[in-house]
Amino acid sequence: MFEALTPVSEMLARNLDVLTQQPLLVCGLLEDNLPGMLAQAGPAPRIFTTDFRYFQWQEQQGNSQIEFGVQPTQGAPGLLLLMPKAKAEAEYLLAACLPLLAEGAQLFMAGDNKGGVKSAPKLLAPYADQVNKLDSARRASLYQAELVRPAAPFKLASWVKGYSLELEKAQAPLQICTLPGVFSAGHLDSGSRLLLDNLGNLKGRVLDFGCGAGVIGANLLKRQPELELECIDISALALEATRLTLAENQLNANVYASDGLSQVNGTFNHIVANPPFHAGLKTFFHTTEALLSSAKNYLVHGGSLTLVANAFLPYPELIEKSFGHCETIAVNGKFKIYRAVRRS
Known part of the structure; x- marks a missing residue:
């Protein structure tokens, strides 16, 4: 079910030199073994998912660096958010993940061009001064920014x-x-x-x-x-x-x-x-x-x-x-x- 790389991941494969400079916390619309591809090219990422099916599949692959729940408990030096189908969910995931990252952390957002990823600059604006578009291929795009404003502690009740x-x-x-x-x-x-x-x-x-x-x-x-x-x-x-x-x-x-x-x-x-x-x-x-x-x-x-x-x-x-x-x-x-x- 998750074996074939999605067009978004195929586009990300062109940017592994950038994405594997540091371990990433990967979250959002995970539909393939993108974490495995990242681990082969550099440091293994941490994964946070709200999808129990994906959680089980990754565990079956032997990946212990994955969390399932409403919010992650461990961060990483950088974040890769795969644009979920709802913009509000992307806002939620940023609010839940970014408090675990240090100032200066690299932030990446990727997704299908028809799936809302073009809103990445607005979504990242509360946390970054500049958002750059790094790549666009396979009808997908990749954006990059730097965390310059620490995120407020995450409170589920406020969502x-x-x-x-x-x-x-x-x-x-x-x-x-x-x-x-x-x-x-x-x-x-x-x-x-x-x-x-x-x-x-x-x-x-x-x-x-x-x-x-x-x-x-x-x-x-x-x-x-x-x-x-x-x-x-x-x-x-x-x-x-x-x-x-x-x-x-x-x-x-x-x-x-x-x-x-x-x-x-x-x-x-x-x-x-x-x-x-x-x-x-x-x-x-x-x-x-x-x-x-x-x-x-x-x-x-x-x-x-x-x-x-x-x-x-x-x-x-x-x-x-x-x-x-x-x-x-x-x-x-x-x-x-x-x-x-x-x-x-």
Whole structure:
């Protein structure tokens, strides 16, 4: 999945003489073995990632210089930030990483030209006097600056935003907590709303697959506090947002990182999902295809899988192949809700 170098890394390969003059802390949209390429050409970098799948893959490569979480704990003489898909997430990563760097540290930003990297000068302006464009190739660009103004100590709480979500039956609104780059970060999307409106009453052990900001899980627990809820995601920022959302509403669930269903144990009465559709700038089906093909094995007899998806995606065929049937229970034009039950 991460084997081939991305165009951004191919462009960076032309600049290894500059990038390997000092060990770097590498973070952001990591999609290949760029750290390995850097280590072959010079000092091994430290890696910080909020992506559990990438963290696991690097560990499997034998790389122990990697951290997974909401903020790094160890810095390096320099920083290489690969532009994430959300500008707010880039601001967050700079704020989290730069306090660990000394004044005079070299700062590099790279990314796809259509992915927001052209905003590098503005993003680095609070920390640097001058930002230079070092290279542009493969529709990607590399910027360089020097840290001349120490970054303020990082405080996660200052990056938490939120909104209220009205519920039915005169219940108090849910308070949703979000972090940069997390799905449903600013509002309840229409797909999640359609899903929530069509879940009905659930029972027993429930898995919120791809929990995001915890909107679905918190809604379920608010309606039915007796549920035994587990919330999984590959994003450390999503997991933290879910924990904050649950705590803000005095709700409890088991929240943990999982690459698909790989870290899940046992079986469930229900799996509920608003699965990812985009990863970085690319359409991304792998996680959902893996879920649809294996979900049946994680359900008790009579247990159900319910998910929302863009109407044009070919998920019914995949669900039918695994479960033997697929029911479309709701449509709102853009989204469809699919449900399947384990019958054997």
